[in-house]
Amino acid sequence: MAVGPNGWPLESATDASGTVWTRQVPGSSVAVALRLGEPAVVLVHVIRRYHYEIDTLTTAK
Numbered sequence: 001m002a003v004g005p006n007g008w009p010l011e012s013a014t015d016a017s018g019t020v021w022t023r024q025v026p027g028s029s030v031a032v033a034l035r036l037g038e039p040a041v042v043l044v045h046v047i048r049r050y051h052y053e054i055d056t057l058t059t060a061k
């Protein structure tokens with residue numbers, strides 16, 4: 001498996017039996033592709049807080 005400059009293994013596809021899956025940001029119409037694990041939980045939480053407290057997130061058109 002190929003690795004990126006930071007040493008993490010690269011995934012060839014999202015939502016395809018690997019470790020990178022799309023997660024819905026609660027309360028918004030936005031979904032993000034993140035590697036599964038504790039960092040993904042924290043990132044979704046931060047994105048949700050940004051959506052509620054700073055600026056409403058919308059999907060790109």
